Amino acid sequence: MASGALQGLRLVEMGQLIAGPFCGQLMADHGAEVIKIEAPGVGDPMREWGRNKPVWWPVVARNKKSITLNLRDPRGQEIVRKLVAKSDFLLENFRAGTMEKWNLGYDQLSATNPGLIMIRVTGFGQTGPYAPRAGYGSIGEAMGGIRNLAGDPSTPPSRVGLSIGDSLAATFACLGALMALQHRNRTGQGQVVDSAIYEAVLAMMESTIPEYTEAGFTRERTGAILPKVAPSNVYSTKDGEILIAANQDSVWKRMAEAMGRPELGSDARYATHHARGENQVELDAMIDAWTRTWSSGDLLAHLETHGVPGGKIYKASDMLEDPHFKAREAIIKVKHPAFQNLWMQNVFPKLSETPGEVAWAGPELGQHNEEIYGDILGMSRPQMTSLHDEGVI
The missing domain is CATH 3.30.1540.10 (formyl-coa transferase, domain 3)
Structure with a gap:
């Protein structure tokens, strides 16, 4: 297990891409046992992402354990309920209502685990008229206001070159989960953490709202500068x-x-x-x-x-050569079977007494099936073999 302040806590991660899994990465970085559920034979699409080589997965799935499970099968849903009953957190970033459709809503899961903290990351949140809509990071960035401010005023709205909306929503989700954990430590009661991409972006928008309501000023794209802030x-x-x-x-x-x-x-x-x-x-x-x-x-x-x-x-080349990056070990080598030693960013923030670590890069699909299903849920090998053959795990 990775070391860190969250060691001893277990998180079950469902969903895919970045908005949810980056939250799982942050918690795994600091020692939480993160069990990622992936579709049998398919896995998270992030396994295939990267320029020429699939290098995203080793970062976003580092320190995580991978199990395969068909969430659309009632038997798979029952396995989730058993696993969540033994866990502290459940993280998901499906479209709002999907978990309820699978009988995996908070009411059902908390009935057997009242201390469960359910972390939900979506485009528009769990309530409101837009909740059922599909919501990708780019849409949340546009709706939250950052796209209108990114780029040069002579061009259409731009993007920052990263999936910043997804990552912000995941970071707020992690923050909310730790707040909920503190509440549970006091009361024993779990709760739902509802992190919406557009709201995570909105939270970064500084004084743009009161500038408009109080002064009638709408901030627009200004390129490399902030107007009236010089030099x-x-x-x-x-x-x-x-x-x-x-x-x-x-x-x-x-x-x-x-x-x-x-x-x-x-x-x-x-x-x-x-x-x-x-x-x-x-x-x-x-x-x-x-x-x-x-x-x-x-x-x-x-x-x-x-x-x-x-x-x-x-750029990346500058970071790898910079003596300050080296002194603080901001970028590290991690062992990986396909890439030998894979360079990636380290764990942040740095804690003096309980520093996190990157113990391993992203796992193979279903690498931890036997450990989780056998050691934690007590399945026999014949049971696991049967469920595998039937496409459940």
């Missing part, structure tokens, strides 16, 4: 772009010193947050003209000596 932008150098964030008054004064123009720190056009915001375009142009005279490495070193935040815009 905080991407600037050119002799060998590429870097990002500089010197928008705080005290940091701007240090930036002016770094530029060899300390008088700009007290110049009325730039001395305050408001003034810099009003003169953002000319300020960015002035800084860009200066940064273009430097190589990126020399400039970043120079900014550091003046206490000005700056950095390269990293």
